[in-house]
């Protein structure tokens with residue numbers, strides 16, 4: 314009888330507590346009941362102990378957590394611009410506005426307003442993509458992985474697809490080129506070696522069953538040393554000479570030359586299209602800086618084949634994707650506007666003195682426990698692997714006897730809003746590059762709270 318678990322209060326008794334009943338004014342009853350049950354469950358797991366804060370406060374805290382959106386906004390202080398775990402690209406104002414507009418009312422998604430008849434959703438971004446990339450035709454789907462699956466299914470199903478061994482990569486999140494190829498119904502024919510593949514390797518592998526030559530951009534790692542790869546221009550030439558279609562999985566979709574800002578080596582979309590391959594696949598939310606989307610560019614025949622494949626329906630883009638992508642693409646009509654308005658491009662090309670000024674402002678706000686030091690940011694999102702961007706960091710230097718870097722990092726992460734920072738040389742650092750200017754005040758407050766405990 315001494316087991317305290319038996320003496321836990323009943324759900325109804327807790328619901329009748331005035332401070333718990335008061336929660337019903339701001340939360341649905343079902344949520345409050347769940348908060349009570351969860352709190353009881355936690356107490357039971359804790360050996361039947363009364364919550365340290367007391368029942369009403371513990372229940373209120375749990376109710377608040379249950380009511381909060383699970384996709385909480387966070388501050389990205391990591392300096393990784395395209396942070397896949399933090400949602401990759403932050404959208405341009407115009408794209409966010411387009412999303413809100415589309416969400417709140419009906420839209421002419423598949424409706425031809427001139428004729429008053431059914432139209433195509435694919436027309437929406439198509440014209441802009443054709444204009445900006447020089448491709449003959451274009452199709453937008455859910456993400457680049459889906460675009461690749463669709464293209465492989467439409468172009469190589471029941472046949473052979475030839476890929477260089479050096480390009481059989483894993484993108485992350487269980488996504489491997491050989492697996493996706495197998496799912497598409499194509500048979501993979503590997504050519505070359507891990508470090509070197511030559512034009513003649515492709516030529517020798519082409520046979521009666523060959524349906525497609527595939528080139529994959531090794532987007533997330535670097536190879537150095539004794540290496541050789543066959544460029545898209547050459548792969549396209551081999552395909553043309555042997556009447557075999559060619560596909561180039563570009564990964565990140567770069568539509569603005571970033572080499573003046575020290576970022577080179579990532580193939581651009583226009584160059585990929587101009588290489589002469591029949592189809593190019595890239596992402597909407599990496600370097601392009603738009604919403605999650607897969608962009609398929611290519612010849613009229615290839616895009617028509619993809620549009621007609623059953624997988625196209627299963628991976629079709631929704632109205633939000635199309636609206637946000639269209640608004641993002643429209644900004645590229647003027648490269649300087651794109652660079653200024655698209656957050657990914659703005660962060661990647663920001664003047665380092667401007668970053669320093671923002672870091673100094675943060676430091677002044679935070680006070681004595683912070684100092685400004687030089688550091689490096691990363692592009693992230695499997696783009697420009699190895700590239701380091703000079704930046705300025707706010708380094709937090711509280712007395713480590715009382716506050717270890719791990720504890721401070723965790724407090725920042727668990728704060729409201731959560732601030733995701735990184736630890737470098739045993740100190741928590743905040744990279745001013747990826748902290749949005751509008752977040753400066755909340756970051757200062759969050760850091761002060763975390764430091765003061």
Ligand SMILES: *Cc1c(COP(=O)(O)O)cnc(C)c1O
Pocket residue numbers: 456457458459461484529530531532533562563564565595596597598606607694695
């Ligand atoms: C990122 C990437 C993909 C997948 O793109 P998602 O838009 O995330 O689906 C495919 N191929 C390459 C080479 C990539 O880098």
